[in-house]
Amino acid sequence: MSGSKIKRKDRDAIIQSLRAGVTPRRGQRHLQVGRGDELKALIGDMENVGAGGSTIRFIIGEYGSGKTFFLNLVRTIAMEKKMVAAHADLSPDRRLHATGGQARSLYREIMFNLSTRTKPDGGALGAIIERFISSALAEAREQDTSADAVIRNRLASLQEMVGGYDFAEVVAAYWRGHDQGDELLKTNAMRWFRGEFSTKTDARKALGVRTIVDDANFYDTLKLLSRFFVMAGYGGLLLCLDEMVNLYKLSNSKARKTNYEQILRILNDCLQGNVEGFGILFGGTPEFLMDPRKGLYSYEALQTRLAQNRFASDDLKDYSGPVISLGSLMPEDIFVLLQKIRGVYVLNGQEMELIPDEGITAFLSHCKEKIGDAYFRTPRNTIVSFVNLLAILEQNRDTSWQDLIGQVNINVERPSIFENEEAFDEDDDLATIQL
Numbered sequence: 001m002s003g004s005k006i007k008r009k010d011r012d013a014i015i016q017s018l019r020a021g022v023t024p025r026r027g028q029r030h031l032q033v034g035r036g037d038e039l040k041a042l043i044g045d046m047e048n049v050g051a052g053g054s055t056i057r058f059i060i061g062e063y064g065s066g067k068t069f070f071l072n073l074v075r076t077i078a079m080e081k082k083m084v085a086a087h088a089d090l091s092p093d094r095r096l097h098a099t100g101g102q103a104r105s106l107y108r109e110i111m112f113n114l115s116t117r118t119k120p121d122g123g124a125l126g127a128i129i130e131r132f133i134s135s136a137l138a139e140a141r142e143q144d145t146s147a148d149a150v151i152r153n154r155l156a157s158l159q160e161m162v163g164g165y166d167f168a169e170v171v172a173a174y175w176r177g178h179d180q181g182d183e184l185l186k187t188n189a190m191r192w193f194r195g196e197f198s199t200k201t202d203a204r205k206a207l208g209v210r211t212i213v214d215d216a217n218f219y220d221t222l223k224l225l226s227r228f229f230v231m232a233g234y235g236g237l238l239l240c241l242d243e244m245v246n247l248y249k250l251s252n253s254k255a256r257k258t259n260y261e262q263i264l265r266i267l268n269d270c271l272q273g274n275v276e277g278f279g280i281l282f283g284g285t286p287e288f289l290m291d292p293r294k295g296l297y298s299y300e301a302l303q304t305r306l307a308q309n310r311f312a313s314d315d316l317k318d319y320s321g322p323v324i325s326l327g328s329l330m331p332e333d334i335f336v337l338l339q340k341i342r343g344v345y346v347l348n349g350q351e352m353e354l355i356p357d358e359g360i361t362a363f364l365s366h367c368k369e370k371i372g373d374a375y376f377r378t379p380r381n382t383i384v385s386f387v388n389l390l391a392i393l394e395q396n397r398d399t400s401w402q403d404l405i406g407q408v409n410i411n412v413e414r415p416s417i418f419e420n421e422e423a424f425d426e427d428d429d430l431a432t433i434q435l
Contacts, residue, residue: 236277
């Protein structure tokens, strides 16, 4: 059984996700197996961010190694540690650097997905700003001064940063709207924060500011937000960016290089302590990292900073560097994972187990016979088939698992091919649920 109680809505969401072959967005702790050392390293990073520091990590793994699940789990842990967390997937329309709106599109996706412990499903930006204002009002009452003066004083340090003056002005505009009951002013401030103004003229008319969030300054705005979140009482911002292989797939070498330069800028900021309360995780494949022709290693400055520790080996791991490589789970980890899926399926033991441990062993033996060792290296189809098996057993109680095991048809996963990035689709990584 799973180690802790699970809510029905979480149970249903997990089962539906697993059966569809995608990573669950909630309840990841009920499926966690392995990755203890990697999680310990990331938890240490979060504590560093909460202390005013910064961190950057590249979560690298083969197709099917569970990067998306790992990122989702880390994001959940960050929220439990009172951090603001956000996630976004890169795509042809979302990049770190662009001139046609793709970077602003990524920023808008990040804002849409901003989450906190009380709003874990996104859309937390308004609540964060309200919390900042509430704490300012409390401080103003204690000091017997105006709330406007307290807010201006708190925001003064932001004005030293790139774009900080207009950022502070938008926060102040939101406060005025809050104080005067001007919902339009509050809405316009939120539109600015979410990157919804397309022209500076519109922003100036609505808020009296001369800048907007665009392709050129979206990263600077993220740095401002991380500092602002700390002012609002949170532990900082943790940003998880997945599907980084979309940069690797860019056919335009200049566009790829400018995106890698943006990664270098973020890397330097985080390693040199130029940003506070900010952590960022990039999820990608070994090709995205190490391909000398199109990967990060094709950019010499990144290759130097991201090179593996030469003293590390399979037996001697190093989790202190910016790159964390996720290896395959062991077969016994898959066994435990299927046990946990079975426990989630029957919802806190309210029903008898649908299949015993020996049935899971027989199922895995069948998988190994059909597809070889790939069943634990890329176990998506194994897991989908297992959930389908549980569904049949639940709805047909007079059917035995022994009769069904031999009927399970499992397709072999496509491997990633180093020289031909078109041979695999990173979107399929959403289908892995191992940790």
